[in-house]
Amino acid sequence: MTTAQLVSEIKRKQSFLCIGLDVDLNKIPEHLLKEEDPIFAFNKAIIDATHHLCVAYKPNTAFYEAYGIKGWQALEKTITYLNEKHPEIFTIADAKRGDIGNTSTMYAKAFFEDLAFDSVTVAPYMGKDSVEPFLAFENKHTIMLALTSNQGAFDFQTKTVNGKELYKQVLETSKTWNNSENLMYVVGATKAEYLADIRQIIPDSFLLVPGVGAQGGNLQDVCKYGMNGSVGLLINSSRGIIYASKDTDFAQAAAIKAEELQQQMKAELGRHS
């Protein structure tokens, strides 16, 4: 999917919501555990109930790998279902990968070719040659960690390197990489005030913003500091939507929560247009 197509979908749906599909078998409704593939059954119900309210889905690979082969099968079924039923929806493999060049190429093949995701998240620690193999894929997007939403972000990301914080160094350096137009960035919503500085470095890039909802970020602030002329934001919510109810009404409850966010986003799009 091209960035232009993503922007077009955001305007059509009046939403820049990404729903995180982080399925924990201890948290899904009990009646689903009788299904042959409870993880896929859960995802399918959530997708069927919310696809008109969001523009992206983001399965975090950890939640699938934890269940071994069955988990990987559920991930494969989920992305196949999305690509067949809703090809207009942007898909993110939240994998946070990164390795030396030939190995990153294998990861890129895993997520862009074998699983056919539109994008994958990567970690920057190993530098240019660990990220460029992902960037080489046409019409695929690489979403690099810049400033994450957890407490540990302050351990290294905000430390000063050559006169500026490491995450700013990461943003600036990455702009010089081959095919850097295929980069998006993860920026935690718990630090919305940092977004003004970030927009000075990467005014045009899309930002994937986790941490609205369960992690406590504020949507208005994120839009105030982070939105650009092409919207430039995907705001993720996982637990706040998919675990809105643990009962048989879980999918409808998820849709209600997703619509609340979509309505707030519609208002923000109006305010900033």
Place this chain on the structure above:
Amino acid sequence: MTTAQLVSEIKRKQSFLCIGLDVDLNKIPEHLLKEEDPIFAFNKAIIDATHHLCVAYKPNTAFYEAYGIKGWQALEKTITYLNEKHPEIFTIADAKRGDIGNTSTMYAKAFFEDLAFDSVTVAPYMGKDSVEPFLAFENKHTIMLALTSNQGAFDFQTKTVNGKELYKQVLETSKTWNNSENLMYVVGATKAEYLADIRQIIPDSFLLVPGVGAQGGNLQDVCKYGMNGSVGLLINSSRGIIYASKDTDFAQAAAIKAEELQQQMKAELGRHS
């Protein structure tokens, strides 16, 4: 496996060799492609031919994920085979994972419980709460990236943070984390001269050293600067061993290359004892 057991195996085998099982179907002997599971068939032959010469095996997960479900099945068969036939051998899931707390816990379960690896590699960028969930597992080991062997290591890892290079900051900070005694570190062999400095910060920790062989590191230098009283080194070689021949004699050829390294290691152990 405890660290003491690993040290004991190193002394018994006179080897601190780790063999990287990075299986690329384009590089393995053609006759194996007829097998039902060519990746596992390759790994099994390599393990059968080399297990007496090394103390660790390290499958890099990228090479398995690139083949989807079949790849994940081959990884599962490989670790099960190792744990059943050679429980004395240290196993490393080279996965370079790292995410927010509850998600890192899912990764830890995937590699320590579902797949029953002895250790997993992780990336430090997200800080303390992204790594501590791995450290909480008893008799399991978390091998954190410090200074990698690729060119991109110079993009961020060697940049100066608070008066010292980022990788040194990573080493120092990580010592304060809960259960930090379960940490080992990845340090590239292409920078052997840095090992003296690294040993000042973490004198007792095990180092996983990639980059000997195909990536050009020097074994003598690594031992000179990196070995400690408990050896404290695992030296990895992947392509130099497993792709020594592309013919039907590939496993024997791998054993010859592994034995060359083991003999050099035996000499180093003698020199430093």
